[in-house]
Amino acid sequence: MTTTDSGKNWLTPLLDTWRTRRAWILEQQIAIARVAAPTGNESERAAILQQDWFACGHLVTRDCVGNVIARVDPTGTPTRPDRRPLVCLAHLDTVFDDREPLAVRQEGARTYCPGIGDNGRGLAAMSVLARVVLQPEVRTRLQRPIELVLTVGEEGEGNLRGARQWFDDAAARDAMPVAAVAIDGPGDRTIVHHAVGSRRWRIVFTGAGGHSWANASTPNPVHAAGACIAAIARLAEASRPSGVVAVTRMNGGEHLTGVPTHAWIDIDLRSLEPARLQTMSDEVTRIVRRAALDASQHHPALALRYSITTLGDRPAGMIDDRHPLVLAAWSATRAVGREPQSASASTDANVPLARGIPAIAIGAGGSGSAAHTASEWYDDTDSNVGLERAIRLIVALGTTERLFS
Numbered sequence: 320m321t322t323t324d325s326g327k328n329w330l331t332p333l334l335d336t337w338r339t340r341r342a343w344i345l346e347q348q349i350a351i352a353r354v355a356a357p358t359g360n361e362s363e364r365a366a367i368l369q370q371d372w373f374a375c376g377h378l379v380t381r382d383c384v385g386n387v388i389a390r391v392d393p394t395g396t397p398t399r400p401d402r403r404p405l406v407c408l409a410h411l412d413t414v415f416d417d418r419e420p421l422a423v424r425q426e427g428a429r430t431y432c433p434g435i436g437d438n439g440r441g442l443a444a445m446s447v448l449a450r451v452v453l454q455p456e457v458r459t460r461l462q463r464p465i466e467l468v469l470t471v472g473e474e475g476e477g478n479l480r481g482a483r484q485w486f487d488d489a490a491a492r493d494a495m496p497v498a499a500v501a502i503d504g505p506g507d508r509t510i511v512h513h514a515v516g517s518r519r520w521r522i523v524f525t526g527a528g529g530h531s532w533a534n535a536s537t538p539n540p541v542h543a544a545g546a547c548i549a550a551i552a553r554l555a556e557a558s559r560p561s562g563v564v565a566v567t568r569m570n571g572g573e574h575l576t577g578v579p580t581h582a583w584i585d586i587d588l589r590s591l592e593p594a595r596l597q598t599m600s601d602e603v604t605r606i607v608r609r610a611a612l613d614a615s616q617h618h619p620a621l622a623l624r625y626s627i628t629t630l631g632d633r634p635a636g637m638i639d640d641r642h643p644l645v646l647a648a649w650s651a652t653r654a655v656g657r658e659p660q661s662a663s664a665s666t667d668a669n670v671p672l673a674r675g676i677p678a679i680a681i682g683a684g685g686s687g688s689a690a691h692t693a694s695e696w697y698d699d700t701d702s703n704v705g706l707e708r709a710i711r712l713i714v715a716l717g718t719t720e721r722l723f724s
């Protein structure tokens with residue numbers, strides 16, 4: 320990377336200002352976390368943040384799936400204008416289904432609330448970044464546009480819907496970004512540059528059913544599902560560590576004394592390598608077909624049927640730890656006095672990584688635990704460190720003259 324401003328001192332007063340506004344940032348975070356935003360139902364939270372960005376001077380748009388988008392163009396004269404934007408994403412949704420306002424409890428430095436860290440912290444940081452990028456000292460130095468995007472549908476069966484839509488639209492406009500940074504949860508040292516890919520399937524076996532004595536030779540869907548589970552367990556053993564597969568839910572049958580008419584299992588398959596994900600998927604498909612055939616061999620006229628339905632599909636991808644984007648995050652982390660750590664995860668950054676766009680995910684300061692549970696907590700101690708890291712990184716990526724050249 321070539322840096323436009325060799326001295327970074329111009330950023331210091333701005334960082335100092337935000338350091339003194341920790342209480343306000345935490346207030347924003349709690350207020351955001353209190354507004355329920357289950358995947359697929361993010362609109363109330365989205366409207367509040369849209370209003371916040373509008374009030375601080377942005378033109379804010381919503382796309383067809385409900386992502387909230389603000390774009391800042393350079394107001395100075397970029398040395399080598401880059402029309403490709405830098406995109407910064409944070410997800411709006413939580414894994415909690417409840418539409419009721421979420422309860423907040425304070426215990427010492429800890430704030431307990433489902434979603435307070437994931438992604439209340441990331442969204443509060445986006446409120447700060449929305450203000451930072453409008454500051455004249457930043458905007459006049461920008462070498463490329465910055466787009467801030469609050470995404471819907473990142474969690475669970477949302478399947479990264481918001482991020483996919485934003486990148487589909489960018490591809491359609493021929494305006495793919497130069498790089499993407501997802502701001503997700505607390506933290507001030509990890510840099511996610513390996514995107515864990517996953518496929519979640521429901522496998523259903525169906526048959527004629529019947530009486531367990533009178534129709535004993537009728538192919539049994541529960542037997543097929545059982546054989547399938549045993550084979551997947553062997554595949555799981557053989558696949559680690561480059562891939563993992565687990566049967567995570569199962570159900571089937573109707574009566575104690577009847578050959579069942581149906582059985583289903585859900586599987587969760589994950590890997591960092593797209594090719595591995597594909598070979599494991601192919602193997603599971605073979606296992607399912609074989610299980611149905613074996614269970615039907617004595618009564619082919621009543622052969623079991625099976626179906627495989629995709630419940631989730633997150634693409635894998637990665638950039639290595641010498642990639643300039645990772646190095647930029649590395650140096651922002653060192654600049655705030657933390658030792659950087661490489662990590663792998665499944666975030667909005669999966670989408671750009673799978674499409675060949677350099678992308679990482681970082682935390683937004685503070686610490687926390689128990690994400691995706693009702694007892695999630697967030698600790699604001701030293702939260703300015705991680706927030707400052709995020710600001711330094713986004714500003715560096717926005718104002719650097721030649722990124723990745």
Ligand SMILES: [Zn+2]
Binds near residue numbers: 410437438503504
């Ligand atoms: Zn998250």
